[in-house]
Amino acid sequence: MKIALDTDKCMGHARCHAMTPAAFDLDDEGYAVVTPAAATTSEDDLQNAAASCPEQAITVTPS
Numbered sequence: 001m002k003i004a005l006d007t008d009k010c011m012g013h014a015r016c017h018a019m020t021p022a023a024f025d026l027d028d029e030g031y032a033v034v035t036p037a038a039a040t041t042s043e044d045d046l047q048n049a050a051a052s053c054p055e056q057a058i059t060v061t062p063s
């Protein structure tokens with residue numbers, strides 16, 4: 001499974017962090033950062049976080 005975060009699209013809504021805080025942290029300016037724990041997060045949770053992003057900045061590709 002691959003998780004891609006397009007930092008050009010991310011507008012810092014933090015919905016991904018609210019939905020799946022272990023997998024998505026926020027930097028000092030409030031933009032999303034994929035954490036190492038994302039690798040062990042369930043695909044369903046990651047897909048839900050991706051679906052919650054209004055900018056479609058998160059892409060989860062099943063392995």
Ligand code: SF4
Nearest residue numbers: 010011013014016053
């Ligand atoms: S929900 Fe989308 S736009 Fe908002 S912080 Fe997360 S990745 Fe960025």
